[in-house]
Amino acid sequence: QSVLTQPPSVSGAPGQRVTISCTGSSSNIGAGYDVHWYQQLPGTAPKLLIYGNSNRPSGVPDRFSGSKSGTSASLAITGLQAEDEADYYCQSYDSSLSGLYVFGTGTKVTVL
Amino acid sequence: EVQLVESGGGLVQPGGSLRLSCAASGFTFSSYWMSWVRQAPGKGLEWVANIKQDGSEKYYVDSVKGRFTISRDNAKNSLYLQMNSLRAEDTAVYYCARDHYHGGYSAYWGQGTLVTVSS
Numbered sequence: 001q002s003v004l005t006q007p008p009s010v011s012g013a014p015g016q017r018v019t020i021s022c023t024g025s026s027s028n029i030g031a032g033y034d035v036h037w038y039q040q041l042p043g044t045a046p047k048l049l050i051y052g053n054s055n056r057p058s059g060v061p062d063r064f065s066g067s068k069s070g071t072s073a074s075l076a077i078t079g080l081q082a083e084d085e086a087d088y089y090c091q092s093y094d095s096s097l098s099g100l101y102v103f104g105t106g107t108k109v110t111v112l
Numbered sequence: 113e114v115q116l117v118e119s120g121g122g123l124v125q126p127g128g129s130l131r132l133s134c135a136a137s138g139f140t141f142s143s144y145w146m147s148w149v150r151q152a153p154g155k156g157l158e159w160v161a162n163i164k165q166d167g168s169e170k171y172y173v174d175s176v177k178g179r180f181t182i183s184r185d186n187a188k189n190s191l192y193l194q195m196n197s198l199r200a201e202d203t204a205v206y207y208c209a210r211d212h213y214h215g216g217y218s219a220y221w222g223q224g225t226l227v228t229v230s231s
Contacts, residue, residue: 002156002158033215034216034217036216036217038157040157044223045207045221045222045223045224046149046157046207046218046221047221048217048218048219051212051216051217051219057219089156089157091157091217093215093216100159100162100171100215101147101149101159101162101215102159103149103156103157103158103159104156105156106156106157
């Protein structure tokens, strides 16, 4: 079961800004562990989008940005484009016994 | 170019076994922690297990402890997942992933292999 909570869906018109929240607890995000974000296009493997809370791998557009505060993190997409329609997952490390790596519940981004 | 190619998935009956393989290329395999992550049909991602560079440390999600075993062969640049006592809830696409560091992110993923547990 996921221990990081995300909204099931967000939507926006092309060019708009959308944000996705990722809420954890004192055993993961709140403990100071980094948050990472992945984009999963339909029928494909996840792709690393943001690492270390706010860093973009080479090739990821600067329309994507990440932040972290307390027990939560956020992914923002500015200038929304049709190709951004995908599922997005946050991920962190958890110090509890249930598992080392924890993923968020996932958010479907729809471009209207 | 980093490549991870999974194989070994298929249809298996409840209680059965299956061994997944992941062939790695394009990087020094023996230098990285490696993980298995799965995704049930229409569901989210779930980390399953990971293994240290030399195989001396292995970690598992609670739901597979005692049933799944992760291993690696650095000479063959290969990662494995031995799955025993399979249950319907193990049905998923299984991805092999390269960890950037233990407890960190996975920068590279394979295309996945589908495991279906059904009678």
